[in-house]
Amino acid sequence: AQTVTQSQPEMSVQEAETVTLSCTYDTSESDYYLFWYKQPPSRQMILVIRQEAYKQQNATENRFSVNFQKAAKSFSLKISDSQLGDAAMYFCACALNTDKLIFGTGTRLQVFP
Amino acid sequence: EPEVTQTPSHQVTQMGQEVILRCVPISNHLYFYWYRQILGQKVEFLVSFYNNEISEKSEIFDDQFSVERPDGSNFTLKIRSTKLEDSAMYFCASSGSGMTWEQYFGPGTRLTVT
Numbered sequence: 001a002q003t004v005t006q007s008q009p010e011m012s013v014q015e016a017e018t019v020t021l022s023c024t025y026d027t028s029e030s031d032y033y034l035f036w037y038k039q040p041p042s043r044q045m046i047l048v049i050r051q052e053a054y055k056q057q058n059a060t061e062n063r064f065s066v067n068f069q070k071a072a073k074s075f076s077l078k079i080s081d082s083q084l085g086d087a088a089m090y091f092c093a094c095a096l097n098t099d100k101l102i103f104g105t106g107t108r109l110q111v112f113p
Numbered sequence: 114e115p116e117v118t119q120t121p122s123h124q125v126t127q128m129g130q131e132v133i134l135r136c137v138p139i140s141n142h143l144y145f146y147w148y149r150q151i152l153g154q155k156v157e158f159l160v161s162f163y164n165n166e167i168s169e170k171s172e173i174f175d176d177q178f179s180v181e182r183p184d185g186s187n188f189t190l191k192i193r194s195t196k197l198e199d200s201a202m203y204f205c206a207s208s209g210s211g212m213t214w215e216q217y218f219g220p221g222t223r224l225t226v227t
Contacts, residue, residue, distance in 0.1 A: 033214060033215070035215065042220070043150075043221055043223075044220050045156070045221075047216075047218075091156060099169065100146065100158035100161055101158065103155045103157075
């Protein structure tokens with residue numbers, strides 16, 4: 001069974017600064033996918049970034065990047081040049097291709113001007 | 114850009130009543146999912162659906178729940194006799210286009226059972 005752990009219930013960052021959200025996971029599979037989803041107050045789940053476990057290169061999407069450490073089973077999200085609109089809950093998730101997503105408990109990110 | 118849609122956005126029902134939550138997945142997707150999120154908690158998997166049948170379901174998805182794809186576009190979740198603890202946000206998601214298998218979520222239906 002897979003598990004996903006987010007040990008930071010809340011984080012805060014100053015506008016324009018960089019913040020890193022932590023996530024660790026556990027799976028016995030070698031082929032899986034990792035995701036970060038953003039949930040703003042509207043509660044919509046928005047895909048931020050994905051990482052295929054077979055890829056060594058860390059995924060990047062504009063200001064969002066990941067630090068994927070497969071041996072350590074760690075998948076952190078770095079947000080650069082933080083903006084007020086980045087304030088939200090962020091959920092880390094793991095899936096085996098078309099299988100269900102297993103989510104962590106989330107990290108609430110506050111962005112201060 | 115294609116998106117998953119869900120109706121209604123908010124449903125209020127009395128305990129013991131049946132509710133049907135509706136979803137229209139992205140048109141060329143093959144895999145469909147329902148998740149729920151109790152307020153303040155994490156998102157939990159309920160059921161996945163592929164090729165007109167359930168491929169996996171969680172412990173939450175008991176006999177009170179059922180899913181259906183009645184036509185080529187809609188995907189529904191039915192709760193037969195709602196309980197207070199069914200109050201939650203219900204998300205539909207779909208995937209299966211391309212190689213990356215990411216799931217795209219609808220905006221959710223907030224179910225309130227009184």
